[in-house]
Amino acid sequence: MAFEGLADRLQETIKKITGKGKVSEQDVKEMTREVRLALLEADVNYKVVKDFVKRIKERAIGQEVMESLTPGQQVIKVVKEELTSLMGGEQSRVAVSERPPTVIMMVGLQGAGKTTTTGKLANLLRKKHNRKPLLVAADVYRPAAINQLETLGKQLSLPVFSLGTEANPVDIANQAIEKAKEEHLDYVIIDTAGRLHVDEDLMDELQQIKQNVNPDEVFLVVDAMTGQDAVNVAESFDQQLDVTGVVLTKLDGDTRGGAALSIKAVTNKPIKFAGMGEKLDELEAFHPERMASRILGMGDVLSLIEKAQDNVDQKKAQELEEKMRDASFTFDDFLDQMSQVKSMGPLEDLISMIPGANKMKGLKNVQVDEKQLVHVEAIIQSMTKKERVDPSVMNASRKKRIAKGSGRPVSEVNRLLKQFDDMKKMMKQMTNMQKGKKGKKGKGFNFPFM
Amino acid sequence: MSFFKKLKDKFSKTEENQEVSDKYKSGLSKTRGSFSSKINNLVARYRQVDEDFFDDLEEILIQADVGVNTVMDLVDELKMEVKRQNIKDSSMLKDVISEKLVEIYAGDEETVKAELNLQPNDLSIFLFVGVNGVGKTTSIGKLAHQLSEQGKKVVLVAGDTFRAGAIEQLDVWGQRVGVEVIKHSEGSDPAAVIYDGIQAARSRNADVLLCDTAGRLQNKVNLMNELSKVKRVIEREVPSAPHEVLLVLDATTGQNALSQAKTFSEATNVTGIVLTKLDGTAKGGIVLAIRKELNIPVKYVGLGEKVTDLEVFDAQAFVYGLFADMIESSDDESLDS
Numbered sequence: 001m002a003f004e005g006l007a008d009r010l011q012e013t014i015k016k017i018t019g020k021g022k023v024s025e026q027d028v029k030e031m032t033r034e035v036r037l038a039l040l041e042a043d044v045n046y047k048v049v050k051d052f053v054k055r056i057k058e059r060a061i062g063q064e065v066m067e068s069l070t071p072g073q074q075v076i077k078v079v080k081e082e083l084t085s086l087m088g089g090e091q092s093r094v095a096v097s098e099r100p101p102t103v104i105m106m107v108g109l110q111g112a113g114k115t116t117t118t119g120k121l122a123n124l125l126r127k128k129h130n131r132k133p134l135l136v137a138a139d140v141y142r143p144a145a146i147n148q149l150e151t152l153g154k155q156l157s158l159p160v161f162s163l164g165t166e167a168n169p170v171d172i173a174n175q176a177i178e179k180a181k182e183e184h185l186d187y188v189i190i191d192t193a194g195r196l197h198v199d200e201d202l203m204d205e206l207q208q209i210k211q212n213v214n215p216d217e218v219f220l221v222v223d224a225m226t227g228q229d230a231v232n233v234a235e236s237f238d239q240q241l242d243v244t245g246v247v248l249t250k251l252d253g254d255t256r257g258g259a260a261l262s263i264k265a266v267t268n269k270p271i272k273f274a275g276m277g278e279k280l281d282e283l284e285a286f287h288p289e290r291m292a293s294r295i296l297g298m299g300d301v302l303s304l305i306e307k308a309q310d311n312v313d314q315k316k317a318q319e320l321e322e323k324m325r326d327a328s329f330t331f332d333d334f335l336d337q338m339s340q341v342k343s344m345g346p347l348e349d350l351i352s353m354i355p356g357a358n359k360m361k362g363l364k365n366v367q368v369d370e371k372q373l374v375h376v377e378a379i380i381q382s383m384t385k386k387e388r389v390d391p392s393v394m395n396a397s398r399k400k401r402i403a404k405g406s407g408r409p410v411s412e413v414n415r416l417l418k419q420f421d422d423m424k425k426m427m428k429q430m431t432n433m434q435k436g437k438k439g440k441k442g443k444g445f446n447f448p449f450m
Numbered sequence: 451m452s453f454f455k456k457l458k459d460k461f462s463k464t465e466e467n468q469e470v471s472d473k474y475k476s477g478l479s480k481t482r483g484s485f486s487s488k489i490n491n492l493v494a495r496y497r498q499v500d501e502d503f504f505d506d507l508e509e510i511l512i513q514a515d516v517g518v519n520t521v522m523d524l525v526d527e528l529k530m531e532v533k534r535q536n537i538k539d540s541s542m543l544k545d546v547i548s549e550k551l552v553e554i555y556a557g558d559e560e561t562v563k564a565e566l567n568l569q570p571n572d573l574s575i576f577l578f579v580g581v582n583g584v585g586k587t588t589s590i591g592k593l594a595h596q597l598s599e600q601g602k603k604v605v606l607v608a609g610d611t612f613r614a615g616a617i618e619q620l621d622v623w624g625q626r627v628g629v630e631v632i633k634h635s636e637g638s639d640p641a642a643v644i645y646d647g648i649q650a651a652r653s654r655n656a657d658v659l660l661c662d663t664a665g666r667l668q669n670k671v672n673l674m675n676e677l678s679k680v681k682r683v684i685e686r687e688v689p690s691a692p693h694e695v696l697l698v699l700d701a702t703t704g705q706n707a708l709s710q711a712k713t714f715s716e717a718t719n720v721t722g723i724v725l726t727k728l729d730g731t732a733k734g735g736i737v738l739a740i741r742k743e744l745n746i747p748v749k750y751v752g753l754g755e756k757v758t759d760l761e762v763f764d765a766q767a768f769v770y771g772l773f774a775d776m777i778e779s780s781d782d783e784s785l786d787s
Binding site: 037040041042043045046109110111112113115119141142143144145147148149150151152155196223225226227228229230233250252253254255256258259278 | 509512513514515517518581582583584585587591612613614615616618619621622623626636667668669670700702703704705706707709727729736755
């Protein structure tokens, strides 16, 4: 079920057109098809995808291929730029009313996470902005919703206003604001009951609350896992209540979160915050750029490409490749390669940028010991030139000398030699495999269904 | 007999069936409105079955959250069918489209009704799992009501010791429905509460024990391990249990529902799905994708906010509701001719 990211999806298509100087219309057609599928799998609304792909096509056709990027990367770049601009800039500001209290209304479907977000938002306002918020329990329908907000209030040591389940939500809101004025609290956050956007009676109730309290912000709380329907929900809430911002919840899950894009596209209201966990301090400012990468499922390919571009000496890379092919790879090359990788930044960062890396078992949360690299470097630097080029001359006394010079035990020197040997073998195999593949193709091997 | 006739006959035969189908019809009126009227539109727009026709069909299905892979497979199958039967007229394809959809929804006709695995003379233990905010506690309340109505003695156990107010929420449901709720305080070990629940259910000679658990996102490894532990505790106490592990899914969820179904199955061996909030979302396509890709049956459907708004999932009734427009209009057509 693992969804391939856009980068993986594009691999095949890219293979066909690498080396071309210009992106042709046919290439773009093929690639935009992949872009389309990737977006749909990420739950971006169909209509939004359609418009989006159309724009990408227009921008990508006929573009000169930048020297540093392959056509495929080029398209990804265009896609990401468009996505990011569509998502807008970062806007995690919350309105401040000239006449306190500032009133915020939280609205949304059932189970989106309004109550939890109410608690988190209050916590954020107090901690970051040094405000005094009042939580208002206006969800009189769901069993124990008031209780839930009161518990959150207790955990945060913040006041909670409630009138029980018999009261009218409009009255609750009105009285809460009076109370906030009396007690000089500067924010009032009203937690309303979850409701369907098509439930006329309950939507009416929200409109009444809105007319009565005249809120400075109406936040639509949306589950990041929402599918194609996100568009209808957001459009409907926005039409009836003129939403001022969106909070995306449960973004700590593994959803790609295409709903974010759909909502932004149909309402054009900023996504202000993202819920990133169950704890009350896990509400973060929303980062459109990161969201764009996430929807495309491509990690941060571009930054990786850019980093590689900046740091890897192309000529050296070419030499290296040739050496790998004829297996004349030496310890000196190894050292070179290591310093190049190191210059790109901490390895953990690099790994986290590889698309799909956090899905791979071995790579999840991997902690690379940078010290190890230093040790390896020391060992290689303690070798003579001859030893570096031809490790077969290595004997017990040479190893002892290297160990002494690098300050590492002999066993570690042995291990490195073994690893290096294995690596060379692997390179040989790989080049053989490539040759083998070509041979097979020549024979005209085909799948029966092709 | 045509496929639609069969469906229609089935639901006009008895009063009881009529009532069920009415409920599906009203609960799914929005689903139906947007989904099958689109297919109708589609069929009306295209006289000929060509690439554009299939593109549009693809669009309708994807907008119903069916999921790209399932849609592609389905469209491929349809294309083959069109070739085989040499269909050129799009109105003829209508039957084929819905038949294919039902095939995926229903599978073998024998297994269409997905009944709960109730132990006739012993305690049945049902475990409810799912991500946050899908409606686990509400579904438990509704199911407790239904089982009580059937004369079963039901006990609930508040295994969500994490979320603020979760225990109280289940407690309120217990009072509403008139069944006992076994609970510990917030923050206690869920496995321990469930253990106590089993002991209590036994000593009270209960028929069914419904276990609530805290919502958790499926990528939180520790929380999923906690869930496996809860299941192990149940297994240790009652070797044949849990008799059902019900994954509660929010029908508004998109493609992530597949990942949920998969990961929760790995942790707890899910035996069925409760699809909630189907009255609100305009789509139900996720059921199709889950049936096709994971073969987990949908057992219950949440169709509204009332305590009685939980229906046993009946694939044919579901499809009837989904395609009622089409069925009726095709009837009219046959009358005309």
